[in-house]
Amino acid sequence: QSALTQPASVSGSPGQSITISCTGTSSDVGSYNLVSWYRKYPDKAPKVMIYEVSERPSGVSDRFSGSKSGNTASLTISGLQTEDEAEYYCGSYAGSSTLWVFGGGTKLTVL
Amino acid sequence: EVQLLQSGGGLGQPGGSLRLSCVASGFIFNNYAMSWVRQVPGKGLDWVSSVSGSGGSTYYKASVRDRFAISRDNSKNTLYLQMNSLRAEDTAVYYCAKDSRSPYSLNWFDSWGQGTLVTVSS
Numbered sequence: 001q002s003a004l005t006q007p008a009s010v011s012g013s014p015g016q017s018i019t020i021s022c023t024g025t026s027s028d029v030g031s032y033n034l035v036s037w038y039r040k041y042p043d044k045a046p047k048v049m050i051y052e053v054s055e056r057p058s059g060v061s062d063r064f065s066g067s068k069s070g071n072t073a074s075l076t077i078s079g080l081q082t083e084d085e086a087e088y089y090c091g092s093y094a095g096s097s098t099l100w101v102f103g104g105g106t107k108l109t110v111l
Numbered sequence: 112e113v114q115l116l117q118s119g120g121g122l123g124q125p126g127g128s129l130r131l132s133c134v135a136s137g138f139i140f141n142n143y144a145m146s147w148v149r150q151v152p153g154k155g156l157d158w159v160s161s162v163s164g165s166g167g168s169t170y171y172k173a174s175v176r177d178r179f180a181i182s183r184d185n186s187k188n189t190l191y192l193q194m195n196s197l198r199a200e201d202t203a204v205y206y207c208a209k210d211s212r213s214p215y216s217l218n219w220f221d222s223w224g225q226g227t228l229v230t231v232s233s
Contacts, residue, residue, distance in 0.1 A: 047223075051221075099217060
């Protein structure tokens with residue numbers, strides 16, 4: 001069982017928006033603004049899409065945005081495109097003992 | 112351009128050992144913490160271990176703490192994961208990953224290796 005809880009799957013049609021939630025605890029998501037989101041295609045390495053809750057790395061589309069409220073972080077993808085179909089993982093710094101936790105991943109299907 | 116090139120892995124016997132390597136280029140290696148993250152087939156990402164930029168501080172998930180050893184050779188720009196007492200549940204694709212900005216802690220992973228499959232089976 002993963003430390004952070006994500007829905008197993010979400011889906012949307014091209015052009016629509018979807019939001020993926022990531023629920024942790026006051027020891028990880030709730031305590032640090034070090035939530036990041038990773039996109040992973042099958043048999044490929046993950047790629048960071050959002051860092052520090054809501055920051056976008058250079059080169060990542062502004063269709064990707066992140067937010068956090070309490071112990072829950074969220075990734076929103078607007079204007080869905082077929083190439084957005086992938087697995088998405090949240091991750092969070094969890095303090096000096098546990099260090100890092102991931103969510104279980106959410107499979108995004110673009111219908 | 113940051114590159115992380117992994118090697119090692121393959122088939123290991125239960126109770127046996129394997130060593131993974133990750134050669135880094137394109138950045139000042141000792142300025143960044145490095146980590147190993149794995150993905151069991153059909154499952155999610157799972158943080159395994161991290162090491163500070165100097166190599167002086169190491170961190171492990173509980174289930175591998177007494178079996179795996181992370182290390183780095185900054186003179187060779189290489190990260191290692193020595194995996195001992197292997198178990199079937201260690202079967203996964205292992206990725207090395209670079210921290211975004213700190214030698215001391217984890218912020219987010221901004222670069223990843225290509226992954227290497229470790230299969231533990233008799």
